[in-house]
Amino acid sequence: METELTQNLFGLDISQQVLRLVQVKRRGKKLALGAYGEVPVPAGAIQNGEVAAADPLVGAIGKLLKSTRGDKVNTRNVVTVLPEQKTFIKVITVTPNATTPLVDGIRDEARNHIPLNLDEAYFDWQLLRQNGKTASVLIGVAPQSIVDAYLAVLDKAGLVVHALEIEAAAITRSLLRQQENRTTMVIDFGAIRTGLIIYSNGAVTFTTSLPISGNGITKTIAETLKIDLKKAEEAKILCGLDPAKCEGALRKVLNSAINALVIQIKRTMTFYQTSFAGQPAISGVVLGGGGANVLSIDAMLSEKLKLPVTVGAPSAHLTATSKVAIPPARLLSYTTAIGTALRPFQRNLP
Numbered sequence: 001m002e003t004e005l006t007q008n009l010f011g012l013d014i015s016q017q018v019l020r021l022v023q024v025k026r027r028g029k030k031l032a033l034g035a036y037g038e039v040p041v042p043a044g045a046i047q048n049g050e051v052a053a054a055d056p057l058v059g060a061i062g063k064l065l066k067s068t069r070g071d072k073v074n075t076r077n078v079v080t081v082l083p084e085q086k087t088f089i090k091v092i093t094v095t096p097n098a099t100t101p102l103v104d105g106i107r108d109e110a111r112n113h114i115p116l117n118l119d120e121a122y123f124d125w126q127l128l129r130q131n132g133k134t135a136s137v138l139i140g141v142a143p144q145s146i147v148d149a150y151l152a153v154l155d156k157a158g159l160v161v162h163a164l165e166i167e168a169a170a171i172t173r174s175l176l177r178q179q180e181n182r183t184t185m186v187i188d189f190g191a192i193r194t195g196l197i198i199y200s201n202g203a204v205t206f207t208t209s210l211p212i213s214g215n216g217i218t219k220t221i222a223e224t225l226k227i228d229l230k231k232a233e234e235a236k237i238l239c240g241l242d243p244a245k246c247e248g249a250l251r252k253v254l255n256s257a258i259n260a261l262v263i264q265i266k267r268t269m270t271f272y273q274t275s276f277a278g279q280p281a282i283s284g285v286v287l288g289g290g291g292a293n294v295l296s297i298d299a300m301l302s303e304k305l306k307l308p309v310t311v312g313a314p315s316a317h318l319t320a321t322s323k324v325a326i327p328p329a330r331l332l333s334y335t336t337a338i339g340t341a342l343r344p345f346q347r348n349l350p
Contacts, residue, residue: 011340189291240295
């Protein structure tokens, strides 16, 4: 039954501007890309991570299902994500006792850390480790009203939700090895925000968002160089931050934006090391999201952060031959969608 389910499911990334779909198929002991596609989200359908207009969003999902490349998507089973800015995750310490069930102790302690009424929220938790009298627990919380609005849209679109997870879980599943015993920061460069994710010992332990976006960088390039947005997007990929490309023009334009990003990253790293003193230090950085397509951004960040920085490979787990491929220039934009599609196979991922 599990094999049939995992072969008959797709991942869906719902963002404020674009819907992206990925279906993964098993080929023997390997995984292959079965189908992919994307369509724009109608203007105003999603605002600040919340469903603002359900019917246009339902229509966009229907259009997406009919316009994929690769195998025909003939299933309605889906794994999707909640917007990062509307979810809360945190590692808390709980002291279990003989009179209080662990889950009750976790909920009681969570109330001291989460800025939501837990009676009006969906709540999940994962035991990370237990040492003597204390337990480290990862908690995840999302407002019921927001979750229910997304579920209603998916139901109206005729979809059956197999899992609804935090975006960071999908991103790290796509970009990282699940069994890594080290601490890595993932920088997800999105169209309207940049997410910082810290992954340690097999779990997401911290997330935050920064008001720095791929669209903002493109707009800065266009305005400074007096070119249109399409040419600015092309310049990010072709010239990027390489001083030897395009006479280093983009490096000069983007230097202040990159410096501002580095300051925020360093602040996050300092906060994490202070708040999670028992965790290994961050040993490297992996870049994801469409904004990571800026040429040489990895080298520039590595120089400024004094850490190894690499551009992630969202398709690294898809090692079997496929008759369809996501274009290289678009691949990083599919990081989250690929991660959701990989969820049913995660127990066998390296």
